[in-house]
Amino acid sequence: MNAADTPDIPDSGDGFDSVGAERRITVLREEIHQHNHRYYILDDPLISDAEYDILFRELQQLEEEWPDLRAPDSPTMRVGAPPAPEFESHRHEFPMLSLANAFTFEEMQEWQGRVYRQLNLVGESVEENDPSLEDVTYMAEPKFDGAAIELIYENGILTAGVTRGDGETGENVTANVRTIRNVPLRLSTAVPDARAIPDLLDVRGEVIMLRSEFAAMNRRRSEAGEPLFANPRNASAGSLRQLDSRVTATRPLSFFAYGVGRVEGLEGDPFTRQSEVLETLAGWGFQVADRWQLAADLNEVEQFYHGLLGGREDIPYEADGLVVKVESLDLQIELGQVSRSPRWAIAWKFPAQQATTVVKDIEISVGRTGALTPTAVLEPVEVGGVIVSRATLHNREEIQRKDVRIGDTVIIQRAGDVIPAVVKVVTGKRRSGARKFVFPALCPECGSDAVQPEGEVVVRCVNLSCPAQIKERLFHWGSREAMDVDGLGEKLVEQLVDRGIVTDPAGLYELIADDLSPLDRMAEKSANNLVDALAQTKTATLDRFLTALGIRQVGTVVARVLARTFGSLEKIMEADRETLEEIHDIGPEVASQVITFFSMAENRRLIDRLLASGLSPQWPPEGELAGVSTGVDLSGLIFVFTGELVELTRGEAKRLVESLGGRVTSSVSSRTDYVIAGPGAGSKRAKAEELGVEILEETAFLAMIGR
DNA sequence: ATCCCTCGAGTTCA
């Protein structure tokens, strides 16, 4: 049933007036919504596809005739809209976290141990009000292998769909999401016991392709002579990121919901259990995993795991493991998160897909820092739907430890189903021709010495002018985290360096379009684009500039710390070792790398030339909340936010604290300095009282930071 | 001295 494929039906000449049309449109939409639900969610249609198409066409025609009556939740939105030039980025109000992984039961037990420890369930100081071991139960469901997204519903209407992105910021793919047949455009209240719909709801889930749909789609593509998709995951992710949503509409995508983000204005009690969230979502019209399981302990989880693994092929979608969550939402809140993963959930992955192949050769590549990295060149082999021909061997010791020789038969797998790695050598199949790899003592790119410093694992080329290093440094300069120069790709850098046109980043800014014209694939237009893109980076922020310089041990985070602490390039260059080491997150090693970098005459000359070409690193960043310096110094202080905030969003509050040098974490501990508690604060507030941590209201917090 | 968490750096394929 695909309305987009239905041939046009001649105009019926309905002759409604606007009121009549509106009434008819409302009836049609409601009816089509019901049929969609029965077809896609309940799998129990009441009418034939042909009858459905007639209703759909009628609605389409009416909407064409009365454009004012179009609506974002109309089923006709599902056929897609004309292409957009690019996706807008969209910041998640609550970050979309990723999950920690476990592969064995032992690793699951370790995770449980961390859960117990965090909840104070082990050790001597168990207090009366603390939860007990029996309170920690689990909910497990299959881990969908697709693309994670968030759907935003305002007053029950789907208003946005956003990809996970880096977890903080994703892309707005609303037009594409609307084309997914089992995504409710409007939340359903049809189920008798369904809860009333909240004012604002973020639904999280996975966009996937069912195995059968994927196979059928590839069959169609093969008949049409179109390229095939490697696997359902790539096909889903690719379809979701189509700029032309009419293309997305032709792809057989499905959405499975598994969680919520913001829930505002929910009537009655807040959610208390993970399974309740799932049941409620199902009641509102979402498709959820067809099999999920409550488990009183890890042994029950393990049974479910083995059951699912055994019948893995029979599941209608690809699952790469199990997601196990602590069932109680109160405990989830108390557990909080570490970095970008919640402590209350874990992915228990199925064993990675493996394949056997032969190592044809071992090649060495030279990185930005001169690191010599060996890569195994493999006889191409399919692993999990992708042809793999190379696998990293990391470093010299790794080759020795695994005793990988050229000509060996090896087992490879895709780590996390992405990056190929050599698991082990099949020694039984080793033939006499297999020879040990002699790790080079000289850099293969420039012939300089390659040395391995005492106590380190990495072998490095000592020559700073090594062409391979120059290329990587230039490429790094333009990378997304650094100066983000559009068009400065690997191929272009290669040509620039090989022809001696550019040898360092300053050289890039001395380029004019004429220098580029003799290069391959460099017509006038792309040359001008590159020069423009470079010009735009002249006002990049100081932290990006520092990242781009490629100082050892200084990446995005440390660069931001330096920019925030010193505020200008000159001050950073003047800073002495003691000043640097006093800064949180900077220790002797990082300090010494910074000092060394700026003390080298060559680097100082590079910076002079960059500044002379018009670069002026900006700090504080313009327009960002972070820029509103109030002169308050929060460095070294750790904040936890709990309950609702009124004046600020969580994201703003976090950025504010960080911009003033403080840190924000999610769980209260003895090292927390302040807990900012709003209405609805619960266990964290209690924990703060217990530990004697200072508690502030939002207004007091704002006063404290001078806003 | 030891653990845990983060950060940096390097890497694959489509």
Next chain:
DNA sequence: CTCGAGGGAT
């Protein structure tokens, strides 16, 4: 995504 190592807390 994974590994190694820096930094901070215990």
